[in-house]
Amino acid sequence: MWRDTRLALVENIRLTYITDALGYETRCYNDILDHTYRIKYASSRGASTHRERPAT
Incomplete structure (x- = not known):
């Protein structure tokens, strides 16, 4: 059960803070395109994702 959710907008980045119980x-x-590229877990573990850009 989540206790709190906050949203911060910084140039070209949307950062969502989720605080658990x-x-x-x-x-x-x-x-800026709303693709998740990093998650920093409460356990101090981090996960990054890499998104391929379409060929032009």
Whole structure:
């Protein structure tokens, strides 16, 4: 059960903070096109994703 969700907009980045019932915070980073490219878990583990750009 989540306790709190916050959203921060910084140039070309959308950062969502999610705080669980124990007070631990998970952060989700999205780019300007709303693609998630990094998740920082409350356990201090991090995950990054790589998105292929379409060929032009």
